[in-house]
Amino acid sequence: MPQNIIITGGAGFIGSHVVRLFVNKYPNYNIVNLDSLTYAGNLENLKDIAEKSNYFFEKADIRDADLLQSLFEKYKPAGVIHLAAESHVDRSISNPIEFVTTNVVGTVNLLNAFRAHSDMQNGRFYHVSTDEVYGTLGDEGKFTETTPYSPNSPYSASKAASDHFVRAYHETYKMSVVISNCSNNYGSHHFPEKLIPLMINNIKNNKSLPVYGKGENIRDWLFVEDHALAIDIIFHNGRNGETYNIGGNNEWKNIDLVKKLCEIMDRKLGRAAGESEKLITYVTDRAGHDFRYAIDASKLMNELGWAPTVAFDEGFEKTIDWYLANEEWLTNVTSGAYKHYYADMYGAG
Ligand code: NAD
Ligand code: DAU
Secondary structure, three states: OOEEEEEEOOOOHHHHHHHHHHHHHOOOEEEEEEEOOOOOOOHHHHOOOOOOOOEEEEEOOOOOHHHHHHHHHHHOOOEEEEOOOOOOHHHHHHOHHHHHHHHHHHHHHHHHHHHHHOOOOOOEEEEEEEHHHHOOEOOOOOEOOOOOOOOOOHHHHHHHHHHHHHHHHHHHHOOOEEEEEEOEEEOOOOOOOOHHHHHHHHHHOOOOEEEEOOOOOEEEEEEHHHHHHHHHHHHHHOOOOOEEEEOOOOEEEHHHHHHHHHHHHHHHHOOOOOOHHHHEEEEOOOOOOOOEOOEOOHHHHHHHOOOOOOOHHHHHHHHHHHHHHOHHHHHHHHOOHHHHHHHHHHOOO
């Protein structure tokens, strides 16, 4: 009998990579992608595996507790990998409540459905979370699994709250859980509200490149397929009740990353060297902008044997090539609602 595994948010950026990996690697699992298809969810991301016999899709909103109860009764999943979330920090600053209802209430609804309909002590509820729960770093140090939570944005506060609920269900109901907190991902199918795909899209269209503040904030970038591989390892081998940090040991100042992108894009688009860099525009900083994230992933590496497989130069080129080769995807996701979001956020620029 194949086991049912529910992956929430499987139509989003990271979720689509996780669904693809699991569908292809585990024919003995039925993979159920549970996603409400918000602006960030797109079934086009999964068209290559949509016809596989072990792939199922359920359009469902995790805020709908009754619907989750009936779906969990139907599938009785052996495991849940929970990625569905409102994920963009800037949107959380302008509309925090959506982040509470989806990220916090939605997570609790899933925990309740898993508790009611699955063998919760022998199964596995995996919450995919973020390093932003730890707050911000100065020039030195890295986040470890014991760094105290100190979220600064409504987004990270909602992810911290959902982490706490997962932990509480482990302590209170003995649910088998695992949590991972990962740094910034990059790769294909990334919605172009986020730094890297937004800049790629703007360079391509000769639009200004809005760098927040002085561009000196630092992020630790990991290729999305390496995150998916880490999720696979943690889901199967992570210790019950534990947290694992995931990161690429690959810190970049935003401005340096944007300049590197401009340089590569000039080459790929046949533009004169330095042409795209002229598009860089320093704009008002993000409110409460965390200065630096950096991850110490040694627990995951030493205990479970994970390591990133894709070097940054290779992953970055691959990512840029994917966007250049998938113009239709970019056009589709940036039509409609994206235009209003962009105008509200950045003006006409
Ligand atoms: P994303 O915004 O690209 O995708 C989110 C997915 O969740 C979409 O498919 C969307 O339709 C779905 N969704 C949103 N609200 C829903 C709801 N109410 N009901 C059902 N489905 C809903 O996000 P992402 O960047 O792929 O992130 C996935 C997860 O990983 C999130 O939990 C995020 O916090 C976490 N994470 C992201 C990063 C990153 O760099 N992107 C890093 C660490 C952790
Ligand atoms: O660290 C993990 C987190 O990484 C995830 O939990 C979030 O879901 C994900 O969105 C990401 O959050 P960030 O806020 O770090 O990512 P974003 O791409 O929005 O921004 C990266 C950096 O670039 C940040 O310092 C803000 C800056 N930035 C971003 C945008 C969109 C700009 O300078 N200009 C921009 O237009």
